[in-house]
Amino acid sequence: MLGNCMDNVRNTVPLVHNITNYVxxxxxxxxxxxCGGSPIxxxxxxxxxxxxxxxxxxxxxxxxLNKRTIEGMFAAGRKTNxxxxxxxxxxxxxxxxxxxxxxxxxxxEELKFDAIKGNISEIKxxxxxxxxxxxxxxxxxxxxxxxxxxxxxxxxxxxxVKSGCIIAVTGAIDLVSDGKKCYxxxxxxxxxxxxxxxxxxxxxxMTAFLIANPDAKPEAAAAAVCAMGLAGEIGWSRMxxxxxxxxxxxxxxxxxxxxxxxxxDKGAKYEVR
Amino acid sequence: MLGNCMDNVRNTVPLVHNITNYVxxxxxxxxxxxCGGSPIxxxxxxxxxxxxxxxxxxxxxxxxLNKRTIEGMFAAGRKTNxxxxxxxxxxxxxxxxxxxxxxxxxxxEELKFDAIKGNISEIKxxxxxxxxxxxxxxxxxxxxxxxxxxxxxxxxxxxxVKSGCIIAVTGAIDLVSDGKKCYxxxxxxxxxxxxxxxxxxxxxxMTAFLIANPDAKPEAAAAAVCAMGLAGEIGWSRMxxxxxxxxxxxxxxxxxxxxxxxxxDKGAKYEVR
Amino acid sequence: MLGNCMDNVRNTVPLVHNITNYVxxxxxxxxxxxCGGSPIxxxxxxxxxxxxxxxxxxxxxxxxLNKRTIEGMFAAGRKTNxxxxxxxxxxxxxxxxxxxxxxxxxxxEELKFDAIKGNISEIKxxxxxxxxxxxxxxxxxxxxxxxxxxxxxxxxxxxxVKSGCIIAVTGAIDLVSDGKKCYxxxxxxxxxxxxxxxxxxxxxxMTAFLIANPDAKPEAAAAAVCAMGLAGEIGWSRMxxxxxxxxxxxxxxxxxxxxxxxxxDKGAKYEVR
Numbered sequence: 001m002l003g004n005c006m007d008n009v010r011n012t013v014p015l016v017h018n019i020t021n022y023v024x025x026x027x028x029x030x031x032x033x034x035c036g037g038s039p040i041x042x043x044x045x046x047x048x049x050x051x052x053x054x055x056x057x058x059x060x061x062x063x064x065l066n067k068r069t070i071e072g073m074f075a076a077g078r079k080t081n082x083x084x085x086x087x088x089x090x091x092x093x094x095x096x097x098x099x100x101x102x103x104x105x106x107x108x109e110e111l112k113f114d115a116i117k118g119n120i121s122e123i124k125x126x127x128x129x130x131x132x133x134x135x136x137x138x139x140x141x142x143x144x145x146x147x148x149x150x151x152x153x154x155x156x157x158x159x160x161v162k163s164g165c166i167i168a169v170t171g172a173i174d175l176v177s178d179g180k181k182c183y184x185x186x187x188x189x190x191x192x193x194x195x196x197x198x199x200x201x202x203x204x205x206m207t208a209f210l211i212a213n214p215d216a217k218p219e220a221a222a223a224a225v226c227a228m229g230l231a232g233e234i235g236w237s238r239m240x241x242x243x244x245x246x247x248x249x250x251x252x253x254x255x256x257x258x259x260x261x262x263x264x265d266k267g268a269k270y271e272v273r
Numbered sequence: 274m275l276g277n278c279m280d281n282v283r284n285t286v287p288l289v290h291n292i293t294n295y296v297x298x299x300x301x302x303x304x305x306x307x308c309g310g311s312p313i314x315x316x317x318x319x320x321x322x323x324x325x326x327x328x329x330x331x332x333x334x335x336x337x338l339n340k341r342t343i344e345g346m347f348a349a350g351r352k353t354n355x356x357x358x359x360x361x362x363x364x365x366x367x368x369x370x371x372x373x374x375x376x377x378x379x380x381x382e383e384l385k386f387d388a389i390k391g392n393i394s395e396i397k398x399x400x401x402x403x404x405x406x407x408x409x410x411x412x413x414x415x416x417x418x419x420x421x422x423x424x425x426x427x428x429x430x431x432x433x434v435k436s437g438c439i440i441a442v443t444g445a446i447d448l449v450s451d452g453k454k455c456y457x458x459x460x461x462x463x464x465x466x467x468x469x470x471x472x473x474x475x476x477x478x479m480t481a482f483l484i485a486n487p488d489a490k491p492e493a494a495a496a497a498v499c500a501m502g503l504a505g506e507i508g509w510s511r512m513x514x515x516x517x518x519x520x521x522x523x524x525x526x527x528x529x530x531x532x533x534x535x536x537x538d539k540g541a542k543y544e545v546r
Numbered sequence: 547m548l549g550n551c552m553d554n555v556r557n558t559v560p561l562v563h564n565i566t567n568y569v570x571x572x573x574x575x576x577x578x579x580x581c582g583g584s585p586i587x588x589x590x591x592x593x594x595x596x597x598x599x600x601x602x603x604x605x606x607x608x609x610x611l612n613k614r615t616i617e618g619m620f621a622a623g624r625k626t627n628x629x630x631x632x633x634x635x636x637x638x639x640x641x642x643x644x645x646x647x648x649x650x651x652x653x654x655e656e657l658k659f660d661a662i663k664g665n666i667s668e669i670k671x672x673x674x675x676x677x678x679x680x681x682x683x684x685x686x687x688x689x690x691x692x693x694x695x696x697x698x699x700x701x702x703x704x705x706x707v708k709s710g711c712i713i714a715v716t717g718a719i720d721l722v723s724d725g726k727k728c729y730x731x732x733x734x735x736x737x738x739x740x741x742x743x744x745x746x747x748x749x750x751x752m753t754a755f756l757i758a759n760p761d762a763k764p765e766a767a768a769a770a771v772c773a774m775g776l777a778g779e780i781g782w783s784r785m786x787x788x789x790x791x792x793x794x795x796x797x798x799x800x801x802x803x804x805x806x807x808x809x810x811d812k813g814a815k816y817e818v819r
Contacts, residue, residue: 029469044339050370066590097596196575244803257517302742323643530790
């Protein structure tokens, strides 16, 4: 099933508008090409509405936000909503500063997102900030483990319902929920934390998967998460003596380049709760 | 002959000022170093005139333009013209939005370019927008093929005359013309479309080739196009099992690093019409 | 001794705030992860104080400065000084234009830096501009060689005293001085000049080393320089037929990824004068 979501990307070549940070933007572009999508970057307020209009969706990443690009995020997001295109938020570093937190909260208030992807700390910040968590929710631990999995799944489902978005939490165990079911995903390698931008790459790719699978968005989001983790496993298996994180980054993108639905279905490790 | 243009780059180490997009800027810098040039990036209006003054030419790429960098493009371009340095335009995404199209047209009106490099769709947009195409010209197809080659050559020659620039159209078949003759180039690999920034890299390298060959600019532009395509072929021949687009990007730049005039002359596939 | 400085980085995972150029920012992030640190990038004036507050130090690189990011540099630098965090300056291209030179001088006047790292030409520009060099100092050659080593060491020691910073001059021979002693370092490969951003990467890594070694800052700065040069040697030894500067960039970061204190102590080539 998840494999089908990837094949749909290759068959439809979704055009993805990215307003993303300048640290990992090149890798986002290359992984989008690798998975069968096509990337466009534009963050100038006067340019974004035109660009997003010719795309199938918009990936907003606040990693190196500034006042001009924030304005671009809102302008592009409004146009995306107006057109009914896919809209995804990657709230990089939310909680680390007032501008980031305020911007992410305001984006959530004024725009309708299809999906939000972050680590547990970022997602918790959004949940607490938007007043949608109370009591036990806020107690969810800072890492999703086998021990606290039940609470974490409940938290993610709950926030998905309250926010009206697909919520994807990445970590050693990844969780993807639309509020009804929750994909618990165990693909990936711990070494992926040693490359910059694995999360940003996933956000770009997830946007492409959502565009290509309008009738199966939760599956599409889960498929993107499994694909990224599986690429981390395949890329790692190709590491040679002396290779480190810079080469690993290339091998992960290379693994996506060669992945198709069959490989993904065979390698995806997940359960649905 | 073309090989000589590349050797001149290595012998003179041209300094290239780039106002380019933040997606592929690192690859532009590395390919400039690989071919024997030297890159500088600066887009702040108050900095660009000083920087361009110490360079031999300026590469303007509008891929992630914003209002501040547009101002920088005009300021740097005027200084470059004033000093008689090489000026190149890479109109990335022109036609995809009003700001891009308007900026590219205004750059062409206010500045004197030595060369413009784009895909057929971008070049057609410029030709139509600048009112230099009429009737049959506007009918040129959206890809240059063996079937429509005669019309495409005529279109490119015509636009080169009317714009007063060397026009380089990249695609499966590349065309480079100064209005009199047209290089028809058949180097390259289709897989190059799966890496981001091959065109941006070519634009940076072409600027270096133009600076290093002031008396043979059409040949220099054609040499840069052949070198990029040949690097795509050499890079591809070094791909190993499991390598994908991320590694391919590295291998293309690596191939430029090892290329010299002799290798280029041996591998260049072109005819002059 | 120097090896210990590297082990301290891996043991404490210093968080480094970088306001750096968009050309090499991805490599800076990846080398920081490779050496055991953790990178954050933020240059928006309204965001930087929050971000720098959660970090251990700030790396300011003026390579693609603009008016907004200059404001961010001062705001972040003041907060960093206020908190007593590590502050480093990489004055890329100072002397190439009035805005760069003026900004670097003003940063030195208004902020208290722990270290400044540049090539000899950049450091000379700062020394002359700040009026701290007279007579013989200004005569120091444009490259540090075995022939002019004595004068160069004297110049660097002198400027370290007058500026109150650790001064690191990179080149064929690297010099690091706190004004009392001077590390003369002979690690590295000439081919490192053919990759963009080796210096930027070093600046990021040096900031991490300084944070992790508060009581041995000169040693920490020297250790970072040795580590970078040694990585250049190890990376080069792993180059295969056809590999060029793009692959070399990856291999250098990979070499840092596998380096530890023992490897560094064994490979570091330096004397103290």
